Amino acid sequence: MPDVNVQRLYSENRERLQLTWAAGKHGGLRTVPPGSLGNPLVGMISHLNLTHPHRFQVIGEMELSYLRDLDPLALEKALDKLFQDQLMAIIVADGCMAHGRIIERCERLSIPLLGSTRSGANLIDVLRHFLSFELAEMITLHGVFLVVLEVGVLITGSSAVGKSELALELISRGHGLVADDVVELYQIGPTTLQGRCPPLLRDFLEVRGLGVINIRSIFGETAVRPRKTLKLIVHLEKPGAGDLASMERLPMNSSTQTILGNEYPKVVLPVAEGRNLAVLVEAATRNFILRSRGIDSTRQFLERHERLMAQEAGELMEDDNFE
Numbered sequence: 001m002p003d004v005n006v007q008r009l010y011s012e013n014r015e016r017l018q019l020t021w022a023a024g025k026h027g028g029l030r031t032v033p034p035g036s037l038g039n040p041l042v043g044m045i046s047h048l049n050l051t052h053p054h055r056f057q058v059i060g061e062m063e064l065s066y067l068r069d070l071d072p073l074a075l076e077k078a079l080d081k082l083f084q085d086q087l088m089a090i091i092v093a094d095g096c097m098a099h100g101r102i103i104e105r106c107e108r109l110s111i112p113l114l115g116s117t118r119s120g121a122n123l124i125d126v127l128r129h130f131l132s133f134e135l136a137e138m139i140t141l142h143g144v145f146l147v148v149l150e151v152g153v154l155i156t157g158s159s160a161v162g163k164s165e166l167a168l169e170l171i172s173r174g175h176g177l178v179a180d181d182v183v184e185l186y187q188i189g190p191t192t193l194q195g196r197c198p199p200l201l202r203d204f205l206e207v208r209g210l211g212v213i214n215i216r217s218i219f220g221e222t223a224v225r226p227r228k229t230l231k232l233i234v235h236l237e238k239p240g241a242g243d244l245a246s247m248e249r250l251p252m253n254s255s256t257q258t259i260l261g262n263e264y265p266k267v268v269l270p271v272a273e274g275r276n277l278a279v280l281v282e283a284a285t286r287n288f289i290l291r292s293r294g295i296d297s298t299r300q301f302l303e304r305h306e307r308l309m310a311q312e313a314g315e316l317m318e319d320d321n322f323e
Helices: 006-017 061-068 072-082 100-109 120-134 163-172 215-219 277-292 297-322
Strands: 019-023 043-047 054-059 089-092 113-116 138-148 151-157 176-189 192-196 204-207 211-214 227-237 255-259 262-270
Touching (some): 043 120, 054 061, 054 120, 100 113, 138 227, 151 163, 163 204, 176 204, 176 227, 192 262, 262 277
Parallel strands (some): 043 054, 089 113, 151 227, 227 262
Antiparallel strands (some): 138 151, 138 176, 176 192, 192 227, 255 262
């Protein structure tokens, strides 16, 4: 599970949100605990909320006016509620100057205090998206993740089945590589998984006999993609004793694979001598696109077959009645 500390949040959003660091710099390594997105007891980011704790509290002109109007005793009680154990940082919006007591507590407790000229609503929108993206639940799978016809396709299979060779051929046909060998899948939405490549492996593809090759250097910038949403899984499988006859020719039920609670369509391609797997993967992807539009080729064929059988049966009945 990935994590984010305040220093990283500040560094990666400083220019976009015009952030400044006002106090509590010693707390830059305060890290959002794993699983925080799914914790119903502690929110992630919000306008000043003294009732329900949040890890990041945003204070604008309206909230500062409220705090300034409190008498000293009420102010201290409000700050006690604000500075709870779960608090990671405070962000002052609208270009305002933080209350002196907030600055004092941030320094004393090493709670980062950031400032911005942006509105509180804008800060919350941007940082909520950033935190949701970076803290998304993640799983690592073995395979090759490609962009085929602008569809995210995960190619899986046992070791030495030919995944990387297939990926190389697809890349040479104009498709894009996201990740080879190790694929990181992040849940960025309730039913959406996004595939990415670990930083160490980006741009590289390992092919037996060639070793590690740099896809970006060989095929150009467009041959490598930073990320893509997963849509289809293609599993390469060697049939028993190399006999393709053992594989089902006309599968009636669509196969699926469950990843992080979401089901994804899965196509099993038998690997055998003479089969052009790159063409088959492209065809499987085109077929997936058609199915997503409500066009099922297998069902169309079976319905046509049933109509012809019914027609022939009707003609036989007419012949029997005529005799």
